[in-house]
Amino acid sequence: MSWTKLVIRYIQFHKLKTVVLVASIFLTTFLPITILILLSEFNEKIISRAQSTPMVIGAEGSPLDLTLHAIYFSSKQPDPIRFATIEEIRQTGWARPVPIYSRYTARQFPIVGTSLDYFQFRNLPLAEGESLSRLGDCVLGSEVARQLQLGPGDRLLSDPENILDLAGHYPLKMLVRGVLEPSSTPDDWGVFVDLKTSWVIEGLGHGHQNLEEETDDLKVEVRSDGTLQATAAVLPYMEITDNNIDSFHFHGETADFPITAVIAVAPDEKNETLLMGHFQVVDNETQLVQPVVVIDELMSLVFQVKKFFDLNAVLIALATLFLLILVLVLSQRLRMREMQTMFKLGCSRGTILRLQFSEIAILFLVSSVLVALAVWGVWLMAGNVVQSLLIGSQG
Amino acid sequence: MANQTAARFVLALILPALWLTPGCQRSDRNPQDNAAFSQPVRSNLVSAVSYPLYYLTGQLLEGTPVKVDLIAPPAGASDQWTPDQQQIETLQKSDLIIANGPGAPFAKWMVRVSLPESRVVPTTDNFSLEEFIMVKDHRVVHRHGPEGEHSHPFMVSETWLDPAMAKKQAGEIATALASSYPEMGDRFQQNLQQLNGSLDGLTERFEMIPTGSVITATPRLKFLTRAAGLPDTHLLWFDLPEESLWQTGGEQAFLDRVKESGSRCILFDTDPPNWLKERLEQLGYPVHSLDSFSQGGLPAGGADFMQVMENNLQILQDSLSR
Incomplete structure (x- = not known):
C-alpha cells in the first residue's frame, strides 16, 4: 500500500476530525475574503457613480444626504430648492444643469423627475419603446420593468403620499413609454418622468375634465339652472390622456417650483471651479458638493472601520492556527503508537513525516478549493447584492 | 465570457493569500469626461x-x-394645442x-x-424688468387658497x-x-x-407714428402700442364677445371701459365677427385688424415678419389719422 493511500484512508477514517479542521480553515478564510469582495464592490460601485456625477447642487444640509439623493435617489430627501437654480446655473454658462426631483414613488420604486438631458448624461439607451414625450409619460429602469412585468404601453400608478389624507393629491396613472437598457446602476431601479410630470403628481399642475363630453351619469349631474356639476364619483387617480392633455397647465411661477437636486456638468476644470466659487460666495441657501469628494470621505471612514475588522480577522486566523497546531500535536500524541508500529514495520522517519505533512496539505487543499468555489459564487453575485443593498438601504 | 469566468476562478484561488490587502483606492474624476456631455452631438x-x-x-x-x-x-387651432x-x-x-x-x-x-x-x-x-409688460386682469375675480378674492396679473407675450x-x-x-x-x-x-x-x-x-391713443381688443398688442408711444386702453376679449351676452350687459361693460379713452378706434389682432364689427362701428368705434402673431404660425398670404410689421404700422397710422 502506497503512502498516499495510507493518508487517504486515515482521513476517511477520521471523518469528524477532518470536517472540523476543514470547516475551521474554510470559515477563517472565507469570511474575510467575502467582506473584502463585497466592500470592494461597494467601493467600486459607489465611487464610479460618484465619479460620473461631477457636481451636485441642493439645499444646505448634509452633503452626504444630498449626494446619496442625487446619485441613488434616496428617500431621505434634502430640502427642496427652487427651479430658478437651474436658470441661475444656465445663465452663468459654466455648466449644463440637469434637474432632479425625486420625492414620490410608484410601487415603492423612486419616481425621478428630470429632463431628457439626464438620459444623455448617464448614457442610458432605451431597450424598448420611446423616450419621454409628454406629460404623464414615464420610462422605466430595467429592474423596475422586470420586477413589475411592465413594458411600453402599460400604465403605472404613482403611490399615494398618504392614504389617510383624503384631501391629498390623487396618484397619477402614468403611461410607460419605454424601458431602459440594464446599466447595473441605480438607474435600473428608477421610474423616470419629465420634471413637469412630477410637479403634476405634486399637485402644482392639473387638467380639467370636460363635463359636456362626460358620459358617465355618476360623475355628472345637471342642476336645475341647466349647468353641469361634477359629482363626488370621480376617479381615485389622475390620468393624462389624448383627450385631456391640452387642458393641463400649471399655477404659479415655474421658477418657484421645487427640485431636490441639480447635477451640474462643466466642460472643464476652469468652469467647474468658477461654478463652485459662485455657489460658495453668492448663495447661502444652497450648497454645491462634489460627490467624489463626499464619497471618498465616506469610504475613508468605512475603511478605517474595516481596519478593525481586518485586525479581528487576523486574530481569529491566529487563534484558528494555534488551535489547528494544538489539534495536530494532540493527534500526533494519540498516533504515537501507530507511528511506532509503522517504524517497526520498516517505514523510514522521512516517510512518516511525509505522511503527516500530506494529511495537513490535503486538509488545506480541500479547504482552499471550497473557499475558492464559495468566493467565486460570491464574486458572481456581489454586483447585484451590493446594488440591491445600496438601493434597499435608501428605501 | 468563459475566459472571464475562468480568470475569476483562478483569482478566487489565489485570493486567500491576498485577503489582507487593503481594498480602497482613492480615485480622482477627470473633468474631461464631461466635455462630451457639455458639447453634445x-x-x-x-x-x-x-x-x-x-x-x-x-x-x-x-x-x-x-x-x-x-x-x-x-x-385656427385652440390655445390649448x-x-x-x-x-x-x-x-x-x-x-x-x-x-x-x-x-x-x-x-x-x-x-x-x-x-x-x-x-x-x-x-x-x-430684457430689463420694466421692459416686460404685466397686465392686471381687472375682470376675473375668483377665490382659492387663503388669500380670498383676487385676480391674477399676467405677462404679455408678443x-x-x-x-x-x-x-x-x-x-x-x-x-x-x-x-x-x-x-x-x-x-x-x-x-x-x-x-x-x-x-x-x-x-x-414707429417713432414717426402721430400722437394719439388707441383701444385694443386684447393686451396682446401692448408691445406694439408701447413702441409707438400710444396710450392704450385694453379690453380682455381673448374670447370674442357672444352676441347674446353683448345684448345683456356686454355692450354697457364695453362702453364703461372705453369711455375714459380719448380714442375712437379699436385695434383687433383677430378678425371680429361681422355683427360685432358693425355694432362697434354703429357706436362710433371703427375696427382695425392687425397681426400680433399670437397664434405662432406662419402669417397669412405668404408675407414675412417685416412685411407684416410694415402693414401693422400702416394700419396703425391710418387708424390714428382718421
Missing part, C-alpha cells in the same frame, strides 16, 4: 416656437447649413429651441411636452411687436447660435448686423 437643426422667432433665427442662419423649423399650432409626436421628436433632436422667457411666456404647450431643457433658449432673458425688443431677442438668439456653432460665429454677427439694421429702420418708423 449636433443635428444642425434649430426649432422656434413662434413665427417671429422663426423669422429672426432664419435671418441669422442665412448662408449656413443650419436649418430652422417652426413648431407652432396650425391656423399640443404638438404631435413627430413635432415633439423634431424638438427633442434640435440643437436649440428658440422660445420666449418666463417674463413673456409664449407657447404654453411647452409645459406639456418633454424637452431637453438645457437646449431651450429663453430669448427675453436680457414681445416682437416692439422692434427694439425683437432686436434684443435677435441678439440672444445670435449668442446662443454662436455658442452652439462657434465656427459660424462671424457669419451670425454679419447677419445680426444686417437684421439689426432692418429692425432699427422699423423702430424709426
Whole structure:
C-alpha cells in the first residue's frame, strides 16, 4: 500500500476530525475574503457613480444626504430648492444643469423627475419603446420593468403620499413609454418622468375634465339652472390622456417650483471651479458638493472601520492556527503508537513525516478549493447584492 | 465570457493569500469626461416656437447649413394645442429651441411636452424688468387658497411687436447660435448686423407714428402700442364677445371701459365677427385688424415678419389719422 493511500484512508477514517479542521480553515478564510469582495464592490460601485456625477447642487444640509439623493435617489430627501437654480446655473454658462426631483414613488420604486438631458448624461439607451414625450409619460429602469412585468404601453400608478389624507393629491396613472437598457446602476431601479410630470403628481399642475363630453351619469349631474356639476364619483387617480392633455397647465411661477437636486456638468476644470466659487460666495441657501469628494470621505471612514475588522480577522486566523497546531500535536500524541508500529514495520522517519505533512496539505487543499468555489459564487453575485443593498438601504 | 469566468476562478484561488490587502483606492474624476456631455452631438437643426422667432433665427442662419423649423399650432387651432409626436421628436433632436422667457411666456404647450431643457433658449432673458409688460386682469375675480378674492396679473407675450425688443431677442438668439456653432460665429454677427439694421429702420418708423391713443381688443398688442408711444386702453376679449351676452350687459361693460379713452378706434389682432364689427362701428368705434402673431404660425398670404410689421404700422397710422 502506497503512502498516499495510507493518508487517504486515515482521513476517511477520521471523518469528524477532518470536517472540523476543514470547516475551521474554510470559515477563517472565507469570511474575510467575502467582506473584502463585497466592500470592494461597494467601493467600486459607489465611487464610479460618484465619479460620473461631477457636481451636485441642493439645499444646505448634509452633503452626504444630498449626494446619496442625487446619485441613488434616496428617500431621505434634502430640502427642496427652487427651479430658478437651474436658470441661475444656465445663465452663468459654466455648466449644463440637469434637474432632479425625486420625492414620490410608484410601487415603492423612486419616481425621478428630470429632463431628457439626464438620459444623455448617464448614457442610458432605451431597450424598448420611446423616450419621454409628454406629460404623464414615464420610462422605466430595467429592474423596475422586470420586477413589475411592465413594458411600453402599460400604465403605472404613482403611490399615494398618504392614504389617510383624503384631501391629498390623487396618484397619477402614468403611461410607460419605454424601458431602459440594464446599466447595473441605480438607474435600473428608477421610474423616470419629465420634471413637469412630477410637479403634476405634486399637485402644482392639473387638467380639467370636460363635463359636456362626460358620459358617465355618476360623475355628472345637471342642476336645475341647466349647468353641469361634477359629482363626488370621480376617479381615485389622475390620468393624462389624448383627450385631456391640452387642458393641463400649471399655477404659479415655474421658477418657484421645487427640485431636490441639480447635477451640474462643466466642460472643464476652469468652469467647474468658477461654478463652485459662485455657489460658495453668492448663495447661502444652497450648497454645491462634489460627490467624489463626499464619497471618498465616506469610504475613508468605512475603511478605517474595516481596519478593525481586518485586525479581528487576523486574530481569529491566529487563534484558528494555534488551535489547528494544538489539534495536530494532540493527534500526533494519540498516533504515537501507530507511528511506532509503522517504524517497526520498516517505514523510514522521512516517510512518516511525509505522511503527516500530506494529511495537513490535503486538509488545506480541500479547504482552499471550497473557499475558492464559495468566493467565486460570491464574486458572481456581489454586483447585484451590493446594488440591491445600496438601493434597499435608501428605501 | 468563459475566459472571464475562468480568470475569476483562478483569482478566487489565489485570493486567500491576498485577503489582507487593503481594498480602497482613492480615485480622482477627470473633468474631461464631461466635455462630451457639455458639447453634445449636433443635428444642425434649430426649432422656434413662434413665427417671429422663426423669422429672426432664419435671418441669422442665412448662408449656413443650419436649418430652422417652426413648431407652432396650425391656423385656427385652440390655445390649448399640443404638438404631435413627430413635432415633439423634431424638438427633442434640435440643437436649440428658440422660445420666449418666463417674463413673456409664449407657447404654453411647452409645459406639456418633454424637452431637453438645457437646449431651450429663453430669448427675453436680457430684457430689463420694466421692459416686460404685466397686465392686471381687472375682470376675473375668483377665490382659492387663503388669500380670498383676487385676480391674477399676467405677462404679455408678443414681445416682437416692439422692434427694439425683437432686436434684443435677435441678439440672444445670435449668442446662443454662436455658442452652439462657434465656427459660424462671424457669419451670425454679419447677419445680426444686417437684421439689426432692418429692425432699427422699423423702430424709426414707429417713432414717426402721430400722437394719439388707441383701444385694443386684447393686451396682446401692448408691445406694439408701447413702441409707438400710444396710450392704450385694453379690453380682455381673448374670447370674442357672444352676441347674446353683448345684448345683456356686454355692450354697457364695453362702453364703461372705453369711455375714459380719448380714442375712437379699436385695434383687433383677430378678425371680429361681422355683427360685432358693425355694432362697434354703429357706436362710433371703427375696427382695425392687425397681426400680433399670437397664434405662432406662419402669417397669412405668404408675407414675412417685416412685411407684416410694415402693414401693422400702416394700419396703425391710418387708424390714428382718421
